[in-house]
Amino acid sequence: MKKLVLKNDWMGKEPIIRIEFPYDFELKEYVKQFPGCSWDTKKKVWWVTYEDSMLSALLQYFKGKAWLDYSELKKVEIPKKFATLPELDVFLKEEISKFEDWMRNKRYSESTIKNYKGGLALFFRFTGNKSPDIITNEDLESFHKNYIIRRKFSASFQSLIINAVKLYFSNRLKKNLDPKGIERPKNPRILPHVLSKEEVKRILEVHQNVKHRAMLSLIYACGLRRSELLNIKIRDIDTNRGMLLIREGKGKKDRMVPLSGRILELLREYYKYEKPKEYLFEGETIGSKYSEGSLQKVLKTALQKAGIGKPVTLHWLRHSYATHLLESGTDLRYIQELLGHKSSKTTEIYTHVSQKSLGRIKSPFDDL
Incomplete structure (x- = not known):
């Protein structure tokens, strides 16, 4: 008897059942007559939508015509379909x-x-x-x-x-909505993602383009948020004092962060090459800010070139800056100021990912 193999697959976000078999004209003609069966030109396979009752329907349809091997077919949690909301008035x-x-x-x-x-x-x-x-x-x-x-x-x-x-x-409307049936959700404590210094070094040094190197390096060197980097204007850099003014960071607060001699040297090299007019990092139009999307692409390219497979974001560089400062002995209060945190509790989370503090803990397993 002819044999069909049933397997799980997905068509976009919808689960389907693949119907696989060696080419046989008669069998193909019979398969395509099954209600709802379709041919996928890209995957080169016949398929039907996955439903809990579909296996029974297939067994009944092919009874006496073909043997169904469904040993690889697994039960799938069917995504719930929600009603489409109306357009806004x-x-x-x-x-x-x-x-x-x-x-x-x-x-x-x-x-x-x-x-x-x-x-x-x-x-x-x-x-x-x-x-x-x-x-x-x-x-x-x-x-x-x-x-x-x-x-x-x-x-x-x-x-x-x-x-x-x-x-x-x-x-x-001067109308207070204060629903008693809604409890404020307890926010989960998610630990920040931190890169090793070796990984940071690979990311920052892999670009040949001095502008791209300068952008990523400045984020790490000063623990900046993405928007803070893109909003920096040339006048915000005080080369004599080695300080950078961050204007209206999160919470509309200004703060000062130190610029090391090494990052200043890189910025001078970049400035001589690019000669920006207003913003430190400008887009294609003179005097316009560099776009967030382009900055994301700069990081993505760096990760590919450096061979780092982690889902690194620009904020990981900020997390890594704070954690590396803590591991080198910098007081939490200073780190709080440098990052522009309103509460010290926000900064304290870095103690949970610091290798310096966690690394000193001896496992009782070692004493067995």
Whole structure:
């Protein structure tokens, strides 16, 4: 009897069942008549959508025609399909636009404005474009339970949405939403990712382009955030004092960070070559900031050239700066100032990844 082999596979995000067999015209003609069966021109295979009842249907259809080997077919958790939310109403778009203007006048950061706009729009769409005047605590509780929790969004996303909605109603409509059914999520303690000094050295030295080397090196040398690097202007560098002024970092706070002789030397080399006019690192247009996307590509290329397979982000360089300072004996209070942390508790997390402190701990296994 002819044989078909059934295997798991995916078509995008949808689970499917592959139907494999050596070419046989009669069998092919019979396979393609199975309801819902399709031919994938790229994978060169016949397939059907995975369902819990599909195996029984296939066994019944091919009974007496072909033997089905389903030894490699595993049970798959079928992704839940959620209803599509309606498009945002024109009136609510205008409301969000006014809210955006209010936040900008209050000097909220552009990233906060973007996140709050998106969060508020999502909430309004979930309510079916209800008028803000008739929205109640129950609507926010329903959104929390039936959208955020059911779709398993993160605790940080949950907090962002709640903050956006409450800010809008308290400041635009002078109406307090304080749902009792929503507990503030407990944020998980996620340890920062840290690279070894050897890995950092490979990343920083692999680029031949002096501009690319200077950008990545400055992030690590001063523990900068991505936006802080891109916002640096030439006037922010005090070469005589060896200091860099970070203007309006996170929380709209300025801070000073020291520039080592080695990083100053690299910046001078870069300046002679590029001669930027306003921003330290400029894009293709003179006087314009270098883009975040291009900076990400600079790092991605460095990782590929250095042969580092870890999913490194620019923020890993900042984490590594702080951890390496701690391991070299720098006081936590100074590290807090250098990083621009509001709370010392934020800085203390680096003690959990420092090799200097953890490395001194002796395992009781060694005494057995």
